Amino acid sequence: MASLRPNMLCSGRATAQLRAPTPLLRVASPVALKHRPSVIANAAAFNPLQNPATPIARPQVHTRGEVKCSASSASTPAAEEPAPTASWKLPTYIFLWYAFNIVFNILNKSSLNAFPCPWFISTLQLAASGLFMCVLWATKLHPVPQVDKAFFLTMLPVGLFHTIGHVSACLSFNCMAVSFAHIVKSSEPLFSVVLSGPLLGVNYPGYVWLSLVPIVAGCALSAMKEVSFAWAGFNYAMVSNIGMVLRNIYSKKSLTKYKNIDGINLFGLISIVSLLYCAPLAVVLEGSQWSAAWQVAVEKLGQGPFLQLLAVAGVFYHLYNQLSYMVLNEGISPVTFSVGNTMKRVVVVISSVLFFRNPVSILNWVGSATAILGTYLYTLASDKFTAEQKAAKAAEASGGSA
Numbered sequence: 001m002a003s004l005r006p007n008m009l010c011s012g013r014a015t016a017q018l019r020a021p022t023p024l025l026r027v028a029s030p031v032a033l034k035h036r037p038s039v040i041a042n043a044a045a046f047n048p049l050q051n052p053a054t055p056i057a058r059p060q061v062h063t064r065g066e067v068k069c070s071a072s073s074a075s076t077p078a079a080e081e082p083a084p085t086a087s088w089k090l091p092t093y094i095f096l097w098y099a100f101n102i103v104f105n106i107l108n109k110s111s112l113n114a115f116p117c118p119w120f121i122s123t124l125q126l127a128a129s130g131l132f133m134c135v136l137w138a139t140k141l142h143p144v145p146q147v148d149k150a151f152f153l154t155m156l157p158v159g160l161f162h163t164i165g166h167v168s169a170c171l172s173f174n175c176m177a178v179s180f181a182h183i184v185k186s187s188e189p190l191f192s193v194v195l196s197g198p199l200l201g202v203n204y205p206g207y208v209w210l211s212l213v214p215i216v217a218g219c220a221l222s223a224m225k226e227v228s229f230a231w232a233g234f235n236y237a238m239v240s241n242i243g244m245v246l247r248n249i250y251s252k253k254s255l256t257k258y259k260n261i262d263g264i265n266l267f268g269l270i271s272i273v274s275l276l277y278c279a280p281l282a283v284v285l286e287g288s289q290w291s292a293a294w295q296v297a298v299e300k301l302g303q304g305p306f307l308q309l310l311a312v313a314g315v316f317y318h319l320y321n322q323l324s325y326m327v328l329n330e331g332i333s334p335v336t337f338s339v340g341n342t343m344k345r346v347v348v349v350i351s352s353v354l355f356f357r358n359p360v361s362i363l364n365w366v367g368s369a370t371a372i373l374g375t376y377l378y379t380l381a382s383d384k385f386t387a388e389q390k391a392a393k394a395a396e397a398s399g400g401s402a
Helices: 012-018 030-034 089-114 118-138 149-175 178-185 188-200 206-211 213-224 231-254 263-301 303-328 334-356 362-401
Strands: 056-061 067-072
Touching: 089 118, 089 149, 089 178, 089 263, 089 303, 089 334, 118 149, 118 263, 118 303, 149 178, 149 231, 149 263, 178 213, 178 231, 178 334, 178 362, 188 206, 188 213, 188 231, 188 362, 206 213, 206 362, 213 362, 263 303, 303 334, 334 362
Parallel strands: none
Antiparallel strands: 056 067
16 A cells, blocks of 8 residues: 555644644544455465565554554565465375375275175274274364264265265275276266266256266277176176165265264264164174175184284275365365376376286277376366356346346
8 A cells, every 4th residue: 555654653742733634644443344344355365474565554552642653564574474284285195195096906905805795894994983083083183973863864875875986896896906996986977977967957968968978988999808806896887886876866965954963974874874784784694694605714824814804804895085185175176086086097097007916908098098087177177067057146146136
């Protein structure tokens, strides 16, 4: 502010001189500011700590009733500047998200190779996730969610679809290579677009549907020369896609009003509710096989290493999911998160191929790259459609107010 002199001294003895026709600085009352929501369009631009180039008046109280008004600008001493933001958090969280997911997929497949009981392993992983969250809540390392009976009833369908998605994925990994199962699971956007119409009333434009073509084509190419291909594994992966999409849709429909529950707590609660479904079904559908399979696994690995393998796989199941929510909590956009999730799938596919030494043909690689590219194109198309919807709603609102 050029009209504000940095070293102006306003003495209490010359009060009459301050009564100029046009005051140099007028401070609105808190009530007036409260009823003017459109005055500040951008909070970051208003906040001088985030925009130090904007000068503001800093009153300094002195003795004998004097008030000294000075201007603060970019030349503010370093002691008054805000502490730099922790820019290391987001890349660190993304790195750990990828690393934990890679470790989990390797441990999960190794567990299934030694103990081919996917229902048991799925149940154990859900229990490990629920136990992990209970420890965080008991030690106050994470705030305890405030839930009621209505919230629990709302969670029942969400937990059911999470159970379907999680167990079906584990069944798919038990039937075929991890790399190919992840390629099939990259077709999840197809079911999201198909099911969002009848369940959410969202009708996607043509360019979103076109972005799904590379996904379908890539999955088909990968399946043509996949050595570990099995129809059972392929079908389980597709069922997993449907389960996860329905979980997301019902979460969006039912849980949006519970803003007080963060993502980490939400995943922990979903895991606990899902465990209530999964445990009894595992006993009924697979319980008769556990004793014989356990003996074979112990003879093959030893009881100590086998138990350690199951426990560590369960811990990493929770850790990679928790890190994904921590990445979201850093304030990145959904499209950025989707791109990161797509790249994570690439890393998981490559790492699993290298670790398990699965034979992969050139056609497999071409199909995998095409499917993953299609997932990225879908992310861009979906983000464009969301932006168009927001712009249309804003235009409609402004037209109605006019």
